[in-house]
Amino acid sequence: MNIKIITLFFLFIGSLVFAQSKTNLEMIYGLIDSSAGVISNNINNHNLEFNTDVNSPNEYSQINQRILTSLVRNKVKLNLDSLAMNKINYSLSQVTVNYSDLFRDGLFGDYLLERNFILSGDFSIQNSSKISSADIFNYTITDTIPYSNFSFVENNSLPFTKGNIPEAPFLPSILEPVVAITAVVVTVILFFSVRSR
Secondary structure: OHHHHHHHHHHHHHHHHHHOOOOHHHHHHHHHHHHHHHHHHOOOOOOOEEEEEEEOOHHHHHHHHHHHHHHHHOOOEEOOOOOOOOEEEEEEEEEEEEEEEEEEOOOOOOEEEEEEEEEEEEEEEEEOOEEEEEEEEEEEEEEEEEHHHHHHHOOOOOHHHOOOOOOOOHHHHHHHHHHHHHHHHHHHHHHHHHHHO
């Protein structure tokens, strides 16, 4: 009996943990990890050490440390010496979050919100005085979150993690309680009219 209760408890806690949406910053970090993976794949010799020059607008400065972390996690050896012969130039031009679509999950289901993330920029890999590789990246990802969660996924101190939220339609939000109350009233009337006969 106790084993069943413990199992049900862990299944319930697990469903709560997995149902939580990733924050917008976590999603953007995932796109940065993808760009760092591409840079790592373009390095011919992973024994070389690289200095980095991260170029991005001031509003994205919070991301700079994550770029370095992602490069190291992708087996790129970084050298902080500015005189290092090898260099990775990384530039961000756009980091955007858009909320594009608001829809319902079924007739009486919750409102769902579609999120779109865009991360674009470019990089170059410099070996001594030669550029051995360069490319432009443009990543997009789309997912869906509950409308009620949008305030939890944004970070108020980082404007690039915020977007314009479409408002929930006014009419359906009024009609839903009216339909539910009407259904209850009709059920009660039918119940007593059938019993009285």
